[in-house]
Amino acid sequence: MADSRWRPLRRLLHAWVRVRHREPAPEALGLDPELPTVYVLPRPALSDRLLLECLTERDGLPSAAVRRSKGDEAPPPLLALPDPRRRQRKPTLLRHLIERGEDVQLVPVSVFWGRAPGKRFGLWPLLAADDWRLTGRLRRLLAVLVNGRDLEVHLGAPLRLSELADGRDPALLERKAARLLRVHFRRVRERVLGPDLSHRRTLIAGVVASPEVQATIDKQAGGDEARRERLRRRAGRYGREIAASMSYPALRFLDGLLGRLWHRLYDGIDLRGIERVKALAGHHTLVYVPCHRSHIDYLLLSYVLYEQGLMPPHIAAGRNLDMPVIGPLLRRGGAFFLRRSFRGQPLYARVFDEYLHRLLSRGHSLEYFIEGGRSRSGRLLAPRPGMLAMTLGSFLRRPAAGRPLSFVPVYIGYERILEEASYRRELAGGAKRKESPLALLGVLGRLREPYGRVTVNVGEPLDLATFLDTHQPDWRAAIGEPRPTWRASAVSRLGETLARRINAAATLNPVNLVALGLLATPHRAIEAELLERQLALLAELKRPRPGDEGHPLPPGSPRDWIDHARALGLLDYRPHPLGDLVAADDHQAGRLAWYRNNVLHLYALAGLVAFAFRHQARHGRDALAALLAPGWPVLEHELSIEAPADFEAALDATLAQLAEAGLLIEEGQGWRRAEGLAEAEQLRMLGRLIRPTLERGYLLVAALLGEAPGHFDHDGLASHARQLAERLARLTGRDAPEFFDARLFDGLLESLEREGWLTVRDDRLHYEETLREAARRSRTLFDPALRHRLERIAARRIAARGASGEHAATPGD
Structure with a gap:
């Protein structure tokens, strides 16, 4: 017994x-x-x-x-x-x-x-x-x-x-x-x-006394002992400015506080993929790299990890958040603060780098945002190299027998965010307002509004050593050397890989789906019945297939999703004797565009195929593949899409899906557009999803080809293409500010260089006849009115320079 x-x-x-x-x-x-x-x-x-x-x-x-x-x-x-x-x-x-x-x-x-x-x-x-x-x-x-x-x-x-x-x-x-x-x-x-938390003063003292920081102090002091002492004290101030002061009591307090906040703010938190983290935690050093859509991101991820029995990470936060009351609380919850730029501050940069290295070498998990800042447009921004480069440098300083380091990509999806109004104002050209405790009080006043649910999806982790084995096989020869010659290219590839894994973890919610359907209409108004059919189509295209992890769909029917978006104030539902209408005014459309951009990449290939049938009713299968293949890598780069192993196989699968939905009909060795009016309209709406991205690329290439090779440098072409896009947006009603976002044009140029369409010689951009030929083939995809406007603008530019005797080709050459 x-x-x-x-x-x-x-x-x-x-x-x-x-x-x-x-x-x-x-x-x-x-x-x-x-x-x-x-x-x-x-x-x-x-x-x-x-x-x-x-x-x-x-x-x-x-x-x-x-x-x-x-x-x-x-x-x-x-x-x-x-x-x-x-x-x-x-x-x-x-x-x-x-x-x-x-x-x-x-x-x-x-x-x-x-x-x-x-x-x-x-x-x-x-x-x-x-x-x-x-x-x-x-x-x-x-x-x-x-x-x-x-x-x-x-x-x-x-x-x-x-x-x-x-x-x-x-x-x-x-x-x-x-x-x-x-x-x-x-x-x-x-x-x-988590690893045992050392006393903050001891950690800062160790950072200042490290050989790396001391070497920087000696270099700047130049043998002046008094200056050396001042620099040592300055390094200590930098350490105190940067270092977190994480404590278990503070984490417990924040857990209770945030639990109350999420209960009031959201209808629930959906978590997927946390088993991937649990399989690594304890014997891997983890670096969480979530997308950055809201100030809520880092609080939400820390709360979710704590709820799941995992130690919250140390979080890299902008110095602008180190404000009275809020800063000390965030610091005790694990935030460490960094300045926006290290340029011209070698001692600060060295102290920060050494602090980061000590956190990683002791096994503390980290969290930072590879985009550098919050996305005002809703799409994933191009990765910035700063924190990734320092993480790689720290990894290379550790002995070969150190514990593995893995990046954990995280997608966070909202049905509504707190910053809607400020993002819209900033995209329209307004200045970013400084964070302050008073601004926080203003946010608290909106907590009674509905914000729906939030999703936290953990993507496929990336082991850094395995990544380097694939992309830089001789990396072990650089152990102990934090800045090998190949570091910049490795960091660039690492950032792109992580961005694609973040986007690969995205899932759809009712607001995303409604935004994808409603904003694909010319005037942001549609019959409710047609919108429901389009939402059903979008859901079917992303329904998980047998043996495929897929993207889980939100519960309910298309009508339920429309009602949910309406309850969040994102659209208007207007009963009508001839059929109910769904519409969005300018303010609602601007908000919906942000949520559409969160998941636009999920429909890149389907949208590209649908766009190809916009002005041509029939395409041979091989001709269609030849038409779309050159632009697909550029699309992959801009939207951070995981490349399919075989583009033609992925294209065939997409064509089969659209045929199954009744939008395309297989005909011999090719495909043709379905003849029904409803099916044709659904196909056009699907193609409009990817239209702005394709037109932006066409604008840039047209601007480049409108001048002789070597005429533009990188910044000059990006600036000219942006001005061209802004002008066309005003003339054609494309009032979405992200259509002429400067960072997107920079990314397009990088893609063209990487794919070999452009070469840089003496800082000037040169192209070969192959680019002109590819542009000539793809021009049939685009609206004749758009091509005509571009040709008129190019002609005016030629006429304005006619006296100089320079030659410029038109986009139609």
Whole structure:
């Protein structure tokens, strides 16, 4: 029978404690019912033992209750690892278990009192929460009493003794098993609590005293001892300006605070892919790289990770957020602050670089935004190299035996964001307003508005060593050299790969879908019935196929999605005797464009194919592939799309999907547009999704070909193409500011250079006849009115320079 000495305590514990987070689920543990189960605790603790007895009985797992009976030869159901610092005077339970020679499965169990997030927070819960300090009896009693309702339990994968034995001596086998279990417990503890948090002053002092920082000080001091001392003090100020001051009590406080905020702000948080992080946490250094759409991003991701039993990361935040009240709280929650530019500040740059290196080398997880700032247009911005370059440099400074470093791409999708008004104002040319506590109070006044749901999707992690093995096989020769010659190109490829993995993790929500459908109409108004059919088409094109992870679709019907967007104030629904109408005014359309741009890349190939049938009813299959293939890599780059392994195979699959939807009809060796009016309109709407991106590329190429090779430099062509796009936008009603976004034209030029369409000689852009020929073939895709406007503008430019005797070709040449 079970040990009756602790029965009253066990009953009290069973009535009092509540497990808020436990993993894995009992059915996922994979226990062999034919083998005896022995649970292993990292240290002897009566509270943990009694708790485990309660949990195993409740969940139908093999019992952890210690049973006492004469002649009982069964292995003990529970044991604790011996303290390796103490000399054992008698054989341990683990040694007895090994000497019995019976095969058993060892299940490691980690219990955290007060670490699991809960709704309550205050002085006593903060004091009693788990951390890296050893827990005495009095403090454990306090933890049970105060945090018994906020409990977290982690069960590890079973470890079979027979797989470890291999004819070993029992003493050696005991040491091996104990070592494996201690490694597991340490990794779980690091995953939940993070690496041990050093005192902030000690960390800053170590940064300032590092050889790298000292070398920079010596170089700037130039032998002047007084100046050297001033620079040393300045380095200390920089360290205090930068460094986080993360603490477990602050994390607990923020968890309670943010839990209340999300409950008021959102209808719910949908989380997908977190298992990918849990598989790496504890033995990989993790660098989270989410898309940056809102100030909410870093708070939301930290909250979600904490809720899932993972240590929140240290977060790189702009210095503009280090404001009174807010800055100190963010700093204690893990934020470290950086200036927007390091240019002309070599000592600051060195201090920041050394601080980042020390965080990574100690195994702390990081979070930063590779876009550099929030996306005002809603699309993923081109990655910036700064933080990625410093992370790569830190990785190369570590010895080859260092722990692996993995990037974790994260897509965050909103149905409404708090910054809608400010983004629209800034895209229209308004100045960015400075963050301040008063501005935060203004945001609090909008918390009662509806904001729908928010999605957090974890993409496919990227192991840095594996990435370098693929793209720079000789990288190990550069260990210890933070700035190898190939670093810039590797950072560029790394940023692009991460951006594509972020976008690959995107999923659709009702607002995205409604925006994709409604904004594909010429006047942002459509019959409700047609919009519902278009939303059903968009959903069907992204419905997961068998064996494909796909993109989960939002629940409900197209009509439900329209009603949801209407409830969020993003459109108007107008009943009409001849058929209800859905419309968006200028303000609503500007907001919807932001949400459309979040997921536009998901329909790039389908939109490209539909656009090809806009002015031509029929295309041969091979002719269509030849027409679309040259521009596809440029489209991939601008929209950060993961390239298909085989473009023609992906094209065939898309054509088949559109035929299945009734929009195209296969005809011999080609395809033709369906003749029905409704189907033709749906195909046109699908093609309009990608139209602005294609037209922007056509504008840039037309501007380039309108002059002789070598006429433009990079900045000159980007500026001219942007002015051309802005002019056409005003003349044709394309009032979306992102149509003439300067950064998009810079990205287009980079794509043309990478694909070999452009070469740079003496800072001038040169092109070959192949580009002119490709432009001539693709011009049939575009509206004749657009081509005519471009030719008229080019003709006026030629006439204005006629006296100089220069020759310029027209886009139609």
